[in-house]
Amino acid sequence: xxxxxxxxxxxxxxxxxxxxxxxxxxxxxxxxxxxxxxxxxxxxxxxxxxxxxxxxxxxxxxxxxxxxxxxxxxxxxxxxxxxxxxxxxxxxxxxxxxxxxxxxxxxxxxxxxxxxxxxxxxxxxxxxxxxxxxxxxxxxxxxxxxxxxxxxxxxxxxxxxxxxxxxxxxxxxxxxxxxxxxxxxxxxxxxxxxxxxxxxxxxxxxxxxxxxxxxxxxxxxxxxxxxxxxxxxxxxxxxxxxxxxxxxxxxxxxxxxxxxxxxxxxxxxxxxxxxxxxxxxxxxxxxxxxxxxxxxxxxxxxxx
Amino acid sequence: xxxxxxxxxxxxxxxxxxxxxxxxxxxxxxxxxxxxxxxxxxxxxxxxxxxxxxxxxxxxxxxxxxxxxxxxxxxxxxxxxxxxxxxxxxxxxxxxxxxxxxxxxxxxxxxxxxxxxxxxxxxxxxxxxxxxxxxxxxxxxxxxxxxxxxxxxxxxxxxxxxxxxxxxxxxxxxxxxxxxxxxxxxxxxxxxxxxxxxxxxxxxxxxxxxxxxxxxxxxxxxxxxxxxxxxxxxxxxxxxxxxxxxxxxxxxxxxxxxxxxxxxxxxxxxxxxxxxxxxxxxxxxxxxxxxxxxxxxxxxxxxxxxxxxxxxxxxxxxxxxxxxxxxxxxxxxxxxxxxxxxxxxxxxxxxxxxxxxxxxxxxxxxxxxxxxxxxxxxxxxxxxxxxxxxxxxxxxxxxxxxxxxxxxxxxxxxxxxxxxxxxxxxxxxxxxxxxxxxxxxxxxxxxxxxxxxxxxxxxxxxxxxxxxxxxxxxxxxxxxxxxxxxxxxxxxxxxxxxxxxx
Numbered sequence: 114x115x116x117x118x119x120x121x122x123x124x125x126x127x128x129x130x131x132x133x134x135x136x137x138x139x140x141x142x143x144x145x146x147x148x149x150x151x152x153x154x155x156x157x158x159x160x161x162x163x164x165x166x167x168x169x170x171x172x173x174x175x176x177x178x179x180x181x182x183x184x185x186x187x188x189x190x191x192x193x194x195x196x197x198x199x200x201x202x203x204x205x206x207x208x209x210x211x212x213x214x215x216x217x218x219x220x221x222x223x224x225x226x227x228x229x230x231x232x233x234x235x236x237x238x239x240x241x242x243x244x245x246x247x248x249x250x251x252x253x254x255x256x257x258x259x260x261x262x263x264x265x266x267x268x269x270x271x272x273x274x275x276x277x278x279x280x281x282x283x284x285x286x287x288x289x290x291x292x293x294x295x296x297x298x299x300x301x302x303x304x305x306x307x308x309x310x311x312x313x314x315x316x317x318x319x320x321x322x323x324x325x326x327x328x329x330x331x332x333x334x335x336x337x338x339x340x341x342x343x344x345x346x347x348x349x350x351x352x353x354x355x356x357x358x359x360x361x362x363x364x365x366x367x368x369x370x371x372x373x374x375x376x377x378x379x380x381x382x383x384x385x386x387x388x389x390x391x392x393x394x395x396x397x398x399x400x401x402x403x404x405x406x407x408x409x410x411x412x413x414x415x416x417x
Numbered sequence: 418x419x420x421x422x423x424x425x426x427x428x429x430x431x432x433x434x435x436x437x438x439x440x441x442x443x444x445x446x447x448x449x450x451x452x453x454x455x456x457x458x459x460x461x462x463x464x465x466x467x468x469x470x471x472x473x474x475x476x477x478x479x480x481x482x483x484x485x486x487x488x489x490x491x492x493x494x495x496x497x498x499x500x501x502x503x504x505x506x507x508x509x510x511x512x513x514x515x516x517x518x519x520x521x522x523x524x525x526x527x528x529x530x531x532x533x534x535x536x537x538x539x540x541x542x543x544x545x546x547x548x549x550x551x552x553x554x555x556x557x558x559x560x561x562x563x564x565x566x567x568x569x570x571x572x573x574x575x576x577x578x579x580x581x582x583x584x585x586x587x588x589x590x591x592x593x594x595x596x597x598x599x600x601x602x603x604x605x606x607x608x609x610x611x612x613x614x615x616x617x618x619x620x621x622x623x624x625x626x627x628x629x630x631x632x633x634x635x636x637x638x639x640x641x642x643x644x645x646x647x648x649x650x651x652x653x654x655x656x657x658x659x660x661x662x663x664x665x666x667x668x669x670x671x672x673x674x675x676x677x678x679x680x681x682x683x684x685x686x687x688x689x690x691x692x693x694x695x696x697x698x699x700x701x702x703x704x705x706x707x708x709x710x711x712x713x714x715x716x717x718x719x720x721x722x723x724x725x726x727x728x729x730x731x732x733x734x735x736x737x738x739x740x741x742x743x744x745x746x747x748x749x750x751x752x753x754x755x756x757x758x759x760x761x762x763x764x765x766x767x768x769x770x771x772x773x774x775x776x777x778x779x780x781x782x783x784x785x786x787x788x789x790x791x792x793x794x795x796x797x798x799x800x801x802x803x804x805x806x807x808x809x810x811x812x813x814x815x816x817x818x819x820x821x822x823x824x825x826x827x828x829x830x831x832x833x834x835x836x837x838x839x840x841x842x843x844x845x846x847x848x849x850x851x852x853x854x855x856x857x858x859x860x861x862x863x864x865x866x867x868x869x870x871x872x873x874x875x876x877x878x879x880x881x882x883x884x885x886x887x888x889x890x891x892x893x894x895x896x897x898x899x900x901x902x903x904x905x906x907x908x909x910x911x912x913x914x915x916x917x918x919x
Contacts, residue, residue, distance in 0.1 A: 142681040231562040235584075235900070304747070307675040312904040314564070315673070383674035383747040386755070387584060387901040 119197035127342035137376020159331035177224030184217035185336035195363035225321035236320030253401035280411040289351040296344035345371040418446035420485035425786035429852035455480040461512035479785035501527035508767025534594035573914035596918035604878035621916035627858030629707035635854030639846040652790035656821040659859035663814040708840035732822035752808035756894035756906035770861015776805030782857035882916030
């Protein structure tokens with residue numbers, strides 16, 4: 114029962130976050146904006162359509178969206194919602210989670226190269242670079258989570274680390290912030306990427322999907338929502354572990370945290386110059402290292 | 418070297434008064450004069466005249482506010498040496514390319530003699546747009562990115578070929594001409610002046626008022642008509658268009674860097690501005706407002722109140738957006754030091770208008786060659802910046818919007834609506850004259866030239882949109898920039914495809 118509820122809640126989070134981002138943006142822009150469920154309608158339309166393939170593409174291009182979505186689903190199934198239990202959980206699933214998403218990235222990069230389009234090649238190069246740069250942050254982030262308990266499974270980590278210990282609370286809040294930042298990068302949001310731009314030359318994730326249409330495009334969208342939900346939920350779990358370790362806290366918190374912060378950032382600030390993105394992402398890794406270091410000192414019970 | 422010297426308010430020039438010189442003299446003279454930044458060429462074109470090919474040169478002297486006209490001619494079998502001026506002064510490049518393309522006149526040692534618009538090319542009939550050989554650079558670490566000619570969005574066609582080293586642009590070549598409609602020939606193929614006015618309004622959709630004013634100026638000079646109040650109303654229309662386009666571009670620049678607040682604020686303000694134009698004349702872009710010798714849409718006391726109220730509101734709110742942009746670090750990080758065009762480069766390529774002023778070049782017809790209300794009612798102080806980056810181009814826009822709002826207020830505050838004449842499409846034009854319509858549109862200098870025959874019909878009509886010069890400025894701006902910064906550079910110039918292609 115807990116497993117079913119866990120899975121449903123992850124899906125709910127994945128659906129709610131894009132809706133909240135759109136609403137936040139609309140309110141801040143003083144617009145009426147699109148309805149909360151507009152993104153679902155869009156994807157419904159896409160899923161009911163056939164696809165068009167470029168003649169230069171091969172079978173790789175055609176299977177890529179399915180693998181991409183499959184990987185995102187598997188990754189999402191590893192994430193616990195606070196006190197509930199995920200479908201897939203085993204020792205070392207944090208590593209498996211990271212590389213399942215890396216598989217998704219690799220397959221979509223290869224598919225983009227497969228089209229032979231100069232735009233998509235540029236997008237693939239950017240995605241590969243940023244993917245490589247964000248990986249240390251992700252790994253150090255997981256290490257920080259595992260630092261206090263020594264477990265390597267999401268479910269065990271959060272199960273163990275719920276406490277009112279001040280030291281642990283500090284580390285958990287900092288880690289939550291780290292995963293929020295990673296969520297921004299991984300879901301291709303401002304300031305790293307701009308999902309709304311129509312300018313191919315400036316795109317990162319979108320440009321790799323330019324040749325996809327219909328059901329393929331729908332699958333890529335859904336995979337994107339799931340990825341965002343995973344990172345938001347990890348951040349929300351980390352916060353929930355410090356005080357209120359219940360699913361009814363973690364789910365709304367995950368939605369509000371990402372939905373509002375992405376919406377506000379996208380309304381009020383400009384995107385990075387592309388060449389500054391590398392600095393931005395390396396800084397996240399540096400931040401991760403710093404948080405790990407703080408965590409390590411706190412674990413050694415240094416007085417603060 | 419002889420010139421016929423006039424200014425931007427005098428009537429049309431008799432063809433017989435325009436001195437005809439030897440090309441060698443013209444070459445030597447221009448060679449020296451164009452090295453001086455107070456001179457630049459407004460138009461240089463060839464047209465058939467009886468059995469000869471006649472070349473007209475319109476040179477502007479900004480310092481002394483003069484328009485200088487000269488000419489030379491070539492017989493069909495003449496074999497005179499025509500050393501190219503482009504080699505010395507790249508600002509002559511588009512003009513010489515056009516002459517070569519249209520009349521198969523070869524300028525000696527002309528660098529990069531590529532077609533300008535790719536219509537039927539007399540010089541080389543096998544040269545078409547489809548087989549145009551783009552400039553290439555060989556290298557293992559280089560790649561080419563082609564954008565266009567079909568635009569992914571809703572704007573016009575143009576082909577952009579980038580040669581990149583990773584993310585950096587080494588070279589950008591822009592090929593235009595896809596929008597060539599034969600506008601200049603259309604002007605001469607009809608004697609219906611209303612039709613010609615409509616044509617002028619349709620040269621570039623975003624400069625409908627500017628091109629229409631240039632056309633009416635050229636034709637009214639050919640009739641010797643001058644109406645002060647009509648000129649004031651046209652000036653107001655021009656400034657309204659300038660405001661609307663500058664505000665729209667501010668919004669577009671914000672969109673391209675994903676700055677939503679600036680985008681939505683500017684979209685709303687642009688709507689108010691163009692709706693003001695619509696409330697005045699029935700069309701948001703001012704089509705139907707500018708007519709020769711008169712107007713169908715004179716200002717009334719109520720309309721004046723409406724315009725003053727709206728413009729004051731737009732000015733106040735736009736100023737807030739401007740301050741917001743100036744104080745936002747993420748936006749400054751994108752716009753500052755991006756897409757630099759130094760002043761020297763801008764002058765070399767003959768850049769005009771707001772893009773040139775952003776680089777510090779003092780090019781503004783409103784103050785260098787005042788016309789209409791700028792001649793008497795407004796002492797125009799041009800807005801110039803120093804750096805020539807995207808931020809400078811944006812700041813020229815921001816300040817010009819505020820300035821235009823002030824001009825509109827100043828003109829309307831002292832304006833009493835009077836009964837203006839209705840448009841006149843029938844008066845015969847003076848025969849054998851050359852008339853120049855020279856104005857500063859929102860993008861820059863627009864120059865229309867009309868030449869009439871013995872019966873007073875227009876036999877040659879030449880149009881020059883500022884885009885003709887400034888496209889090269891864009892290519893220079895993106896050199897060594899990241900390719901992902903091309904869109905904001907492009908938007909900061911916002912050049913016209915159809916204005917260039919005609």
